[in-house]
Amino acid sequence: MSYNIVVLDGIYANPGDLSWEPLNEYGDVTIYERTSPDQVLERAANADILIINKIKLGAAEFEKLPNLQLVIISATGMDNVDLDAAKKYDISVKNVSGYSTQSVAQHVFSMILTLYNQVEAHDQSVKNGEWNSDKGFSYLLSTIPELSSKTITVVGYGQIGSEVAKVSKAFGMEVLIVSNHSKHLDDYELVSLEEGFKRGDIVSLHWPMTPEREGLINKKLLRTMKPSAILINTARGGLINESDLTDALKDKTIAAAALDVMINEPPVTNHPLLMLSNCIVTPHIAWASSKARSILLKKVFDHVANFKTR
CATH class of the missing domain: 3.40.50.720 (NAD(P)-binding Rossmann-like Domain)
Structure with a gap:
C-alpha cells in the first residue's frame, strides 16, 4: 500500500543530522521543517498519514482532511491532538514513548x-x-x-x-x-x-x-x-x-x-x-540527544510500516 505521507514540523525530531529516507518505502513523502497554524490544512490536504510533533489538530482540522487515516506524534505527549475528535472521524493516532x-x-x-x-x-x-x-x-x-x-x-x-x-x-x-x-x-x-x-x-x-x-x-x-x-x-x-x-x-x-x-x-x-x-x-532539549532522536524516528517509521489502512 502506498500512502501520501506529510511531515509538518520535522525539524524537531530531525534538524538535519538524521534521515527521513526510510519513509520513501511507504509512499510519496513531503517534509516541512515548520508549519504555522494557518498552513496546516493546505499542506495536509491530500495526506493519508500526518507526522507531527507540536502541531495542534482537532475536529476543525479533521473535518477538512477527508483522506487522513493516521496521525503519528513524534513525541510522547498527546495533548496537542483531540483524541475524541480523531476517533469520531475514524483517524488512528499513535505516539512514541521510551525513546528519551x-x-x-x-x-x-x-x-x-x-x-x-x-x-x-x-x-x-x-x-x-x-x-x-x-x-x-x-x-x-x-x-x-x-x-x-x-x-x-x-x-x-x-x-x-x-x-x-x-x-x-x-x-x-x-x-x-x-x-x-x-x-x-x-x-x-x-x-x-x-x-x-x-x-x-x-x-x-x-x-x-x-x-x-x-x-x-x-x-x-x-x-x-x-x-x-x-x-x-x-x-x-x-x-x-x-x-x-x-x-x-x-x-x-x-x-x-x-x-x-x-x-x-x-x-x-x-x-x-x-x-x-x-x-x-534550556529550550526543551532534554529529550533531544542524537541517539534518542534516532530511536524516535525508528519508532515513527515502525508506526507507518505497521499501519493497516481502513
Whole structure:
C-alpha cells in the first residue's frame, strides 16, 4: 500500500543530522521543517498519514482532511491532538514513548552539575586572569557541594524517573521517590510530595501533566524546601506556578532552579525567570540527544510500516 505521507514540523525530531529516507518505502513523502497554524490544512490536504510533533489538530482540522487515516506524534505527549475528535472521524493516532529515557536523565545531571560545580563561572574567571592574581595554585569562587552527601527527591517513578534514581544512586546520593503508583520500593524510600520537597537537596520533576497537577509546585510547597535546595524540571512547565517560583528564587527561599520546560514555549524574552542569575533555562532539549532522536524516528517509521489502512 502506498500512502501520501506529510511531515509538518520535522525539524524537531530531525534538524538535519538524521534521515527521513526510510519513509520513501511507504509512499510519496513531503517534509516541512515548520508549519504555522494557518498552513496546516493546505499542506495536509491530500495526506493519508500526518507526522507531527507540536502541531495542534482537532475536529476543525479533521473535518477538512477527508483522506487522513493516521496521525503519528513524534513525541510522547498527546495533548496537542483531540483524541475524541480523531476517533469520531475514524483517524488512528499513535505516539512514541521510551525513546528519551537516558537523554533526559543525562540532561538532569548536566543541570545539577552546572549549578553545583560552576564550571562555566570558573572557566570565565580563569580567562579573566584571576588565577594569576595571587590566588595560588587553586581557588574557589564559592563552595562546591558533593553529590554523595546529598538527597535527591525524584517526583514520578516512570521510565525517566527510575533512570534518574539509578544515576543518583551511582553518585552515592540518598534517593527519595514520590509516586502515585508504586506501593513499595526495595532500593529507594517512598515518600509523600510534601516530605520529598522538605527533605530533598535536589528535587527533580518527572510527572506527566494532568489538570489536577497544574501549578501544583506553588508557594506553599516551595516554602517547605531547604534554602540550599535546587528544583529541576524536565517534565512539563505547567507543573510549576512560575510566578511563585520567581518569588522563591528572588527571596532565596530556595537556592536555584533549572528548567528545560516552561508553561509557554518559547517564553517571552523578558520573562521574569529569564532575568534571574539563579535560574538556568534550556529550550526543551532534554529529550533531544542524537541517539534518542534516532530511536524516535525508528519508532515513527515502525508506526507507518505497521499501519493497516481502513
